[in-house]
Amino acid sequence: MKKISLYIHIPFCKSKCKYCDFLSFDNREDAIKEYINTLIHEINNYSSYVNDYEVSSIFIGGGTPSILSCEHIRKVFVALKDNYNINRNAEITIEANPGTLTTEKIQALIDAGVNRVSLGLQSCNNNMLMTLGRIHTWEDFLSNYNQIRELGINNINVDLMFGLPNQTIKHWENDLRKIISLKPEHISCYGLIIEEGTRFYKMYNEGKITLPSEEIERDMYWITHDILQNNNYKHYEISNFALDGKECYHNKVYWKEQEYIGIGLGASSYFKGYRYKNISDFNEYINCNGNLDEIKEQIQFIDEKTNIEEYMFLGLRLLEGINKLEFYNKWGKHINYYYKDIIIKLCNEKLLYEDDETIKLTAKGIDVSNYVLSMFLMD
Ligand SMILES: C[S@@+](CC[C@H](N)C(=O)[O-])C[C@H]1O[C@@H](n2cnc3c(N)ncnc32)[C@H](O)[C@@H]1O
Numbered sequence: 001m002k003k004i005s006l007y008i009h010i011p012f013c014k015s016k017c018k019y020c021d022f023l024s025f026d027n028r029e030d031a032i033k034e035y036i037n038t039l040i041h042e043i044n045n046y047s048s049y050v051n052d053y054e055v056s057s058i059f060i061g062g063g064t065p066s067i068l069s070c071e072h073i074r075k076v077f078v079a080l081k082d083n084y085n086i087n088r089n090a091e092i093t094i095e096a097n098p099g100t101l102t103t104e105k106i107q108a109l110i111d112a113g114v115n116r117v118s119l120g121l122q123s124c125n126n127n128m129l130m131t132l133g134r135i136h137t138w139e140d141f142l143s144n145y146n147q148i149r150e151l152g153i154n155n156i157n158v159d160l161m162f163g164l165p166n167q168t169i170k171h172w173e174n175d176l177r178k179i180i181s182l183k184p185e186h187i188s189c190y191g192l193i194i195e196e197g198t199r200f201y202k203m204y205n206e207g208k209i210t211l212p213s214e215e216i217e218r219d220m221y222w223i224t225h226d227i228l229q230n231n232n233y234k235h236y237e238i239s240n241f242a243l244d245g246k247e248c249y250h251n252k253v254y255w256k257e258q259e260y261i262g263i264g265l266g267a268s269s270y271f272k273g274y275r276y277k278n279i280s281d282f283n284e285y286i287n288c289n290g291n292l293d294e295i296k297e298q299i300q301f302i303d304e305k306t307n308i309e310e311y312m313f314l315g316l317r318l319l320e321g322i323n324k325l326e327f328y329n330k331w332g333k334h335i336n337y338y339y340k341d342i343i344i345k346l347c348n349e350k351l352l353y354e355d356d357e358t359i360k361l362t363a364k365g366i367d368v369s370n371y372v373l374s375m376f377l378m379d
């Protein structure tokens with residue numbers, strides 16, 4: 001049976017964080033019921049397309065999926081189980097915000113099949129959490145983390161951010177060491193991006209927040225690499241670190257260009273050779289009532305050239321890099337047939353490392369990864 005992964009988008013948050021431009025709404029809890037009903041129609045409507053597929057991972061992301069009631073969580077999982085062949089060892093992740101979890105809710109998630117929780121903490125410092133506009137404290141996080149563990153989840157990710165307003169290297173090191181002491185299986189560390197349209201964007205342009213210099217931000221990144229590696233967290237993707245065997249299967253599906261279906265508002269899919277996105281307008285999405293033909297937009301057939309480009313710039317995000325033999329087996333030609341000159345140029349610039357088996361980003365290449373990855377676009 002072919003393998004497929006599912007992404008389910010829950011676009012609701014208790015309040016909007018000052019840095020975030022993800023597709024999510026605050027103060028719309030009145031609309032959750034209607035949204036879940038539409039989502040379930042969409043889940044049902046995919047049923048006939050996935051008969052010959054087995055689901056190997058599900059990621060419920062947001063927004064704040066942990067805002068859902070136990071009843072809504074159950075309904076979504078019943079629909080998933082009724083319509084898809086879910087492998088009994090599938091990785092099933094939910095993103096959760098500290099302050100939205102209770103023992104009852106964690107138990108409902110476990111009963112529904114969730115076996116991985118991704119907790120968005122961002123910072124261990126309560127003042128910083130306030131600056132970011134988070135709804136929780138460090139203590140709320142700790143309490144939820146311990147509850148999740150006690151109820152038996154043995155696969156937890158913690159999201160952290162660095163390069164934050166007035167953050168020093170010392171602050172960031174303290175955050176890392178505090179988290180390491182809890183021994184989560186996985187840690188994601190993102191450098192803050194000031195996204196257009198966010199409150200931080202306005203504050204930054206009005207001089208109301210001061211960020212660490214680019215040099216310090218890069219130092220923070222490499223300190224992260226050193227500290228986490230020294231504590232048995234393998235740096236396996238630009239922003240991701242995991243204990244042995246605990247790399248996120250679902251994210252690797254994206255980076256390895258495997259098939260996935262995105263369900264819900266604005267969700268992206270890569271399925272049967274096409275990339276497409278669901279519409280992002282909430283009312284339009286509800287009005288389409290899960291009709292697959294009506295909700296899809298930006299439908300793009302991925303021809304071989306695009307496929308190879310994506311294979312390169314997604315695969316190079318992984319620190320193990322691109323395996324040349326795997327490339328040959330997949331595309332029927334040596335990697336040099338397409339990229340010889342680019343590889344030589346980037347190796348000369350010390351942005352890429354090459355040996356007989358692989359090519360991968362160097363440390364210098366990671367620091368300018370957007371530039372390096374863009375070089376793999378063919379004309
Ligand atoms: C889908 S988002 C949010 C998940 C969850 N709602 C939460 O806030 O914990 C996943 C992660 O992206 C990161 N993130 C969001 N906006 C960012 C930004 N502007 N710059 C860097 N990282 C960002 C945060 O670490 C966040 O936890």
Ligand code: SF4
Pocket residue numbers: 012013014015016017020021022024062063064097120
């Ligand atoms: S960071 Fe998470 S909780 Fe904050 S607004 Fe974005 S999706 Fe919502």
